[in-house]
Amino acid sequence: MNDRSFLGEEFENALLQINRVKAAEIFQRCYEENQKFEELEHLAIHALETIGNGWEAGTISLSQVYMAGVICEGLIEKYLPIMQIKRKNMPRMAIGVLQDHHALGKRIVYSILRAGGFEVMDFGQGLSVEEIVRKTLENQIEVLLISTLMLPSALKVSEVKEELVKKAAVTKIIVGGAPFRLDNNLWEKVGADTDGKNASSIIGIIETEYGKAGE
Amino acid sequence: MNSFERTMAAISHKEADRVPLFLLLSLFGAKELQMPIKQYFSKPENVVKAQIDMKEKYQNDCIYTFFYAPIEIEAFGGEVVFVEDGPPNSGEPFIKSFEQISKIQVPNVHQADGLKKVLTATELLKKEVKQEVPIIGVVMSPFSLPIMQMGFEKYLEMIYFRKKDFKKLMAVNEAFCVEWANAQLQAGATAICYFNPLASPSMIEKNTYLATGYEIDKRTILKIKGPTATHLASGRAFPVVEELLATGTAVLGFSGDDDLTAIKKATQNRLCLLGNLNGIDMVNWDSKIVNERVSHLITKAGQGGGLIISDNHGEIPWQVPEETLLELSEAVRKYGTYPLTRSH
Numbered sequence: 217m218n219d220r221s222f223l224g225e226e227f228e229n230a231l232l233q234i235n236r237v238k239a240a241e242i243f244q245r246c247y248e249e250n251q252k253f254e255e256l257e258h259l260a261i262h263a264l265e266t267i268g269n270g271w272e273a274g275t276i277s278l279s280q281v282y283m284a285g286v287i288c289e290g291l292i293e294k295y296l297p298i299m300q301i302k303r304k305n306m307p308r309m310a311i312g313v314l315q316d317h318h319a320l321g322k323r324i325v326y327s328i329l330r331a332g333g334f335e336v337m338d339f340g341q342g343l344s345v346e347e348i349v350r351k352t353l354e355n356q357i358e359v360l361l362i363s364t365l366m367l368p369s370a371l372k373v374s375e376v377k378e379e380l381v382k383k384a385a386v387t388k389i390i391v392g393g394a395p396f397r398l399d400n401n402l403w404e405k406v407g408a409d410t411d412g413k414n415a416s417s418i419i420g421i422i423e424t425e426y427g428k429a430g431e
Numbered sequence: 432m433n434s435f436e437r438t439m440a441a442i443s444h445k446e447a448d449r450v451p452l453f454l455l456l457s458l459f460g461a462k463e464l465q466m467p468i469k470q471y472f473s474k475p476e477n478v479v480k481a482q483i484d485m486k487e488k489y490q491n492d493c494i495y496t497f498f499y500a501p502i503e504i505e506a507f508g509g510e511v512v513f514v515e516d517g518p519p520n521s522g523e524p525f526i527k528s529f530e531q532i533s534k535i536q537v538p539n540v541h542q543a544d545g546l547k548k549v550l551t552a553t554e555l556l557k558k559e560v561k562q563e564v565p566i567i568g569v570v571m572s573p574f575s576l577p578i579m580q581m582g583f584e585k586y587l588e589m590i591y592f593r594k595k596d597f598k599k600l601m602a603v604n605e606a607f608c609v610e611w612a613n614a615q616l617q618a619g620a621t622a623i624c625y626f627n628p629l630a631s632p633s634m635i636e637k638n639t640y641l642a643t644g645y646e647i648d649k650r651t652i653l654k655i656k657g658p659t660a661t662h663l664a665s666g667r668a669f670p671v672v673e674e675l676l677a678t679g680t681a682v683l684g685f686s687g688d689d690d691l692t693a694i695k696k697a698t699q700n701r702l703c704l705l706g707n708l709n710g711i712d713m714v715n716w717d718s719k720i721v722n723e724r725v726s727h728l729i730t731k732a733g734q735g736g737g738l739i740i741s742d743n744h745g746e747i748p749w750q751v752p753e754e755t756l757l758e759l760s761e762a763v764r765k766y767g768t769y770p771l772t773r774s775h
Contacts, residue, residue, distance in 0.1 A: 232636075234591050274667055274688065279587050279635040316512070316520045320583040342512075342523070367711055367748050368517030398665075398687075398711035 228263040231284035232276065243291045253299045253333075260288040260331045261419055268328075268416020281415065282320060285327030292331045305335040307358035307426050312339030312348050314362055314376070315369040321393050322363040324415045332419040336361075345372055349379040352387055359426050361390045361412070370395035370402060377407035388426060390418070434492035434564040435621070442658075442681055442703045444736045450729055450767030451492040452760060453567070453705065453741040456485050457499065458518055458749055463488075469513040472498050475552035482552075483559055489760045492739075494560055496553045496620060497569040497746070498545065503611070504579050506543035507535070516749050526581035529589065529596045537606045540614045550618045557619025567660070568620030570612045572627035573604030573651055574644030590635075590643055601647050609654045616657040625652065625659045625680065626745060631666025633688070645674060652678045660684060660705055665744040672697045687743045691731040695738075703737045708759075710742035714750045718758050725762035733771055740767070 223246055230238035246259050267284050270276035296303065309329070313322050319341040329336045339351050352360050360380075364370040373391055380387050391403050392412040403411035410425065412418050432440075432448045440447035456463075460481030461471035471477050482494045501511045501521035510522030526532065540546045549568075556566055571579075577586040577600060589597050612623045629635055630644060652659050661675050662684030668675070669689045676683075676698075683702050685694055687709045698704055708724055716724070725740065732738045740763055747756065 274633065277632055277634055277636040277639075279590075279639070282584070282587060283591065315514065317523055318520075318583065323584050366517050366520065367714075367750060368514050371516075371750070394665075395711055398709055399715065401715075402711075 224259060224262055227259055228266055231263055231267060231287055232280050234280070234283045234287075236287055236290075239287050240291060243295070247295060247298075253295065253301045256292065256295055256299075257333055260292055264288055264328050264331060265416045265419075268414045271416075272414045278320070278324075282324050282327075285324050285331060285415070288331035289327040292333060296333070301333070303330075303335040304333050307422070308337075308356060309334065309359045309361065309422070310337035310339050310352065310355060310357045311361040311363065312343045312351070313341035313369075314343055314345070314348060314364055314372050316364070316366055317342045318365040319363075321365065321415070322361075325361055325363065325392060325412070325418050328415055328418055329422070334419075334422065345375045345379060348376055349383070352380065353383055353385060357387055359388050359390060359422065361392070361418075362408075364391070364393040364395055367395045369393075371406060373406040373408055390421065392418075434486075435562055438492055438565050438739065441736045441739050444700045444703070446736050446769040446771075449769060450733050450763060451739045452490065452763045452767075453493045453495075453739050454485070454489050454491045454756060454760070455493075455495050455497070455567075455741055455746050456482075456489075456491070457495060457497045457746050459747050459751075460485065462749065462753075467515065468519065472519070472548070475548045475555060478548075478552045479555045479559065482556060486560075486564060489756050490764070491760070492564070494556050494564050494566045495569075496549055496556065496566060496615070497624070498549055498552075500571060500626070501579055502545040502549065503571055503576060503607070505545045506538040506540070506607075507580065509580070518746060518749075521579040524580060524582040524585070526577075526585070526600075529593060532596050532600050532603075535600070535603050537603055537610070540607075540611045546611065546614075550614060553615055553618035553620055565621040566619055567622055567624050568612065568615030568618075569624045569626060570608050570615075572625055572630070572644070573601050573608045573647050575627050575629040576604050576608070578629065590639065597643065605647055605651050608651050612655040612657075612659075616655070620657070622658040622660060622681070623655055624684070624745070625655075625661045626664055627661055628664040628666050630661070630671060630675070631663040631668060631686070632670045633663075633666040633686070637670055640671070641674065649678045652680055658682075660703075662705070662745050669694045669697065672702070676702050682739065684741070684745060685743065691728070695732040699735065699737065703739060704732055705739045705741050707743040708741065710744045710746070710748050710751065713742065713755060713759075714748060714752075716755055716758075721755060721758040722762050722765075725759060726766045729763075729766045729771065733767060 388409040391408040437447040461468045499519040509525035660682030661680040668685040685706045
């Protein structure tokens with residue numbers, strides 16, 4: 217095992233134990249050894265991806281996924297200015313919860329994207345179709361991430377899509393949340409462009425599929 | 432054999448005339464009576480009529496007096512948001528700060544408007560069905576209720592980093608849960624469905640659950656003066672089967688993600704399984720899929736009793752067609768008649 221993977225494993229364990237102090241120590245060590253933001257980013261994203269995969273496999277809890285995201289978000293937040301790095305603002309992204317007030321899923325994805333160095337607007341929760349569409353248009357959002365917990369909220373995504381199309385917006389929609397996990401084809405039925413089953417896969421999706429959305 | 436006897440046989444790990452079917456129909460009653468959901472839940476008499484009608488229509492083996500999850504939040508002074516095609520949802524969490532927790536009072540279950548309606552519906556239903564059909568009341572576990580009281584993110588912060596606040600809120604919730612469960616039993620409920628999604632390792636890691644919510648669950652279930660069914664609301668149950676069994680619960684609502692063979696083996700003659708059909712996916716099921724799912728479930732878990740067929744979340748979604756439920760009911764009679772044949 218090389219130093220990088222050893223450090224990665226140690227960092228992941230600290231996250232799974234919700235040990236903020238230990239995680240910060242490992243991050244600091246990585247910073248001192250490498251002085252490269254890419255290394256810190258890799259440490260955070262790799263750990264979050266592994267943890268996300270563990271959740272999908274049933275070996276890791278949703279609470280651990282959430283806490284790991286929040287810890288990593290905080291660490292990246294701290295080192296961005298230290299290393300004079302600006303957040304990536306392409307594509308223009310926003311996230312929101314349709315209809316209900318269950319914001320955990322949104323918060324997880326938000327944290328993971330922030331931990332990956334991305335800029336993402338938070339539209340909040342309990343949003344109506346009209347509100348989310350208006351905010352999307354006003355902010356010229358290219359990738360809209362919609363989180364839902366309840367089936368009726370998930371079904372409302374089709375109305376969001378319809379309204380955006382009517383307004384000639386080319387915004388791509390990525391959906392996530394329990395209804396989409398329990399019904400594999402639901403994302404297509406509601407007209408979403410991508411299904412983000414595992415929150416940790418979001419960075420890969422953004423980089424490979426939407427990295428050039430604004431071009 | 433009536434529904435009560437059939438259910439009792441299953442819980443006693445005996446083979447009755449057939450596997451019981453618990454269609455957990457809550458807001459579906461509004462569809463049955465063709466009225467808006469908010470209007471439906473405004474009068475206990477609506478729930479009584481719909482429950483009786485749906486019991487006959489779907490050959491259902493239980494009466495379900497569950498209105499909606501945030502009815503308990505209403506009792507605490509929180510907000511409920513009604514939508515036209517789904518379960519009423521909790522609004523913005525009413526606990527905005529940790530400091531607020533020490534001021535929260537245990538609501539009086541006989542004075543809260545929504546809870547009184549549930550108790551009235553339970554009393555009326557008991558008069559109708561007497562001892563022939565089990566009436567299932569519902570409570571949220573003290574450990575899971577804060578997800579609606581304060582929002583999941585804030586609650587997790589409290590679980591991990593604010594032990595004193597956690598203990599204070601649990602004391603309030605535990606007292607409320609026990610009082611609410613016992614009031615329903617007194618009104619005529621046969622058993623209490625104890626919803627506890629946060630006990631599932633899908634939601635929180637097992638060691639944290641054991642160090643936090645588990646002792647509370649053990650104490651609470653012990654104080655409920657009637658049988659309980661612990662329901663993890665589609666979260667995985669297998670990794671905590673032994674612990675949940677030790678709480679004294681008689682039935683376990685398990686997940687579509689649980690390994691059917693493994694969980695049956697672990698619970699055989701010890702704990703009755705309730706589940707585990709995927710309610711969300713059920714929206715898409717045709718007759719063939721209904722038959723496949725029901726047949727598979729009964730073949731894997733029906734032998735020797737100890738199985739009640741149900742959805743895995745605790746509520747049939749509004750979007751599931753009535754025809755699907757009728758097919759499901761027929762499939763249970765087709766494949767679930769004892770003695771089971773192994774050929775299907």
